[in-house]
Amino acid sequence: MKQLGMYKNKVGEEFILKLEDAPVPLEADYWGYYFFTKHKAWGEWVFKVFVLKKTAATKELADFFVQADPINYLKQLLDNADQNGVKLSWQDWSQGWKVVPG
Numbered sequence: 784m785k786q787l788g789m790y791k792n793k794v795g796e797e798f799i800l801k802l803e804d805a806p807v808p809l810e811a812d813y814w815g816y817y818f819f820t821k822h823k824a825w826g827e828w829v830f831k832v833f834v835l836k837k838t839a840a841t842k843e844l845a846d847f848f849v850q851a852d853p854i855n856y857l858k859q860l861l862d863n864a865d866q867n868g869v870k871l872s873w874q875d876w877s878q879g880w881k882v883v884p885g
Contacts, residue, residue, distance in 0.1 A: 784801050784802070784803045784819075785801065785802045785803070786799075786800075786801055787800035787801060787802055787850070787854065788800060790820075790858055790861060792858075792861045792862045792863075792864065793862045796822060796861075796864065797822070797823070798820045798821060798822050798861055798864075799820070799821040800818065800819070800820055800854075800857075801818070801819040801820075801821075802816060802817070802818060802819075802849065802850070802854075803816065803817045803819065804816060804817075805817050805831060805832075811836075812835060812836050812837070813833045813834060813835050813836060814833070814834045814836065814839060814842060814845035814849075815831065815832070815833060815834075816831070816832040816833075816834070816849050816853075817829055817830065817831060817832070817885060818830040818832060818853075818854070818857050818882070820857070820861065822864075824866070825864075825866050828868065828869070828884075828885075829884070829885035830857060830860075830882050830883065830884060830885050831882070831883050831884075831885040832849055832853050832880065832881070832882050833880060833881045833883075834848055834849055834853070834879065834880045835879045835880065837879060838878075838879025838880060839879075848880070849880075852878065852880060853880050853882050856882050857882055860882070868884075869884075
């Protein structure tokens with residue numbers, strides 16, 4: 784598990800962020816990851832991340848890519864989080880990746 788550090792959202796709530804590989808079938812057309820977020824009062828939330836192989840052809844490229852657009856999207860979700868969770872917006876696959884609740 785890779786520590787991604789602390790993130791403080793727009794209203795000052797702090798989250799510890801971690802990244803971990805998720806198992807995927809060998810024939811899958813995507814790479815899989817988990818984002819783990821931990822808040823001192825709200826506990827841990829898990830998000831699954833999918834990066835299409837047409838976006839990142841190798842695991843090494845996907846490892847780099849997942850820490851760019853997908854982590855920025857997660858931070859946007861955390862900016863609007865409260866004790867009830869996050870408010871998800873619908874994402875399509877046009878950008879080649881997706882973050883969903885785990």
